[in-house]
Structures are given as structure tokens and as C-alpha cells.
Amino acid sequence: MADRNALVRCDDAGVAGAVAGRLTADGVRVTVVPATAAPDGAVAEAVGGSGVLDLLVCAVGQPDPAPFVGADPARWYADVTAHLTPAFALARAAAPALRRSGAGRLVFLGSGWTAADRPHSTAAAAVQGALVALTKTLARDLGPDAVTVNELVADPASPPSPEVVAAAVSYLCSDPAGAVVGQLLTLGRGGSLRP
Numbered sequence: 001m002a003d004r005n006a007l008v009r010c011d012d013a014g015v016a017g018a019v020a021g022r023l024t025a026d027g028v029r030v031t032v033v034p035a036t037a038a039p040d041g042a043v044a045e046a047v048g049g050s051g052v053l054d055l056l057v058c059a060v061g062q063p064d065p066a067p068f069v070g071a072d073p074a075r076w077y078a079d080v081t082a083h084l085t086p087a088f089a090l091a092r093a094a095a096p097a098l099r100r101s102g103a104g105r106l107v108f109l110g111s112g113w114t115a116a117d118r119p120h121s122t123a124a125a126a127v128q129g130a131l132v133a134l135t136k137t138l139a140r141d142l143g144p145d146a147v148t149v150n151e152l153v154a155d156p157a158s159p160p161s162p163e164v165v166a167a168a169v170s171y172l173c174s175d176p177a178g179a180v181v182g183q184l185l186t187l188g189r190g191g192s193l194r195p
Helices: 013-025 039-050 073-101 112-117 122-145 162-172 175-179
Strands: 004-009 028-033 055-059 104-110 147-154 184-187
Touching: 004 013, 004 039, 004 073, 013 028, 013 055, 013 162, 028 039, 039 073, 055 073, 073 104, 073 122, 073 147, 104 122, 104 162, 112 122, 112 147, 112 184, 122 147, 147 162, 162 175, 162 184
Parallel strands: 004 028, 004 055, 055 104, 104 147, 147 184
Antiparallel strands: none
């Protein structure tokens, strides 16, 4: 993976550091940006003068648990969009540079369908369900340009270490993973199987 550019956005400093360290060890130039970074500026910083972004790793969090009954609709919707919109905006800003790579990789970090298993999780499940759909549809839309899109799912019941997450990101960003497209890879020690 030498001579490649990566952009990493993750609120968890431990995971961000582990992913950046692993990709750097793979020979990748890594730019880590905070969640508050403007998408266009973050992409421009990562690509430099090349105009090419090879790897985008973007974590998507979720709202705090809250009861659905009696919830303020405006607040519920605001929580959902506050967590999903930054990932959408960053992926949208990065898409042209990923397409120019010829072998781009977009890896979302989320919790997949496991969000629906927890109590008071309607907002969290809405965010993570939308991320599943975004992963699948972006894989279809960007696939013809040789960009793979996948999601790493960290099951809260058996949280993987930052090093495990980083190893999985490294694999999905590698050449051998070029045929892994539109998939949810669950990290952890098992649990219920989902589509």
C-alpha cells in the first residue's frame, strides 16, 4: 500500500491512533481529522497536490439512548442527522478523489444492526441502519470506478480492541480485499448473525 493517501475521521482517539499507526506501517500517508473538520478542507489536506485519495476511514457514532415514547420529534431527528450527516458529507466530498485512485477504499466504522438490540435505541438504530444502506448503495454507485465500500461493525457486547479494528481496516484497504464490496464485517466474539 506504499505511496497511497488516507484520510481517517474517528472520534475515539484510541481507535484513530491505532488505525493511523497501522496504515502508516503499511506505507500509507495518513491524515487524521477531527469530527468537526470541514469535509472539503479535510479531503484537500489529505490529497495534497496529487488530487487522489486512496483510502477513507470514517467512524459514525450514535445518539445516546432515549425513550421513543414521549420523545420530542425535532430533537430525535436532530440527533439522527447530527450523527449521520458528517459521514455523508465526508464521503461525498471524498468521492471524486477516491474515484481518481483507481483502487479506492472507503471503510465506515459503525455498529450495524446491533444498535437495534439495545433498549431506547430508535435514534441509534436509525443512524446505524442508514449507514448500512449508505454502505450498500455507495458500494453499488462507486464500484464501477474501482472504489470498494464496506463497514466494520464493532459489536458493543464484545468490543474489539483498537488494534483489532486497525488490523481489519488494514485488510479492507489492501489489494487482496478488492473483491470485498458492500459488506458488513462484524468484529468481536460472535453473537447473533444478521444480513
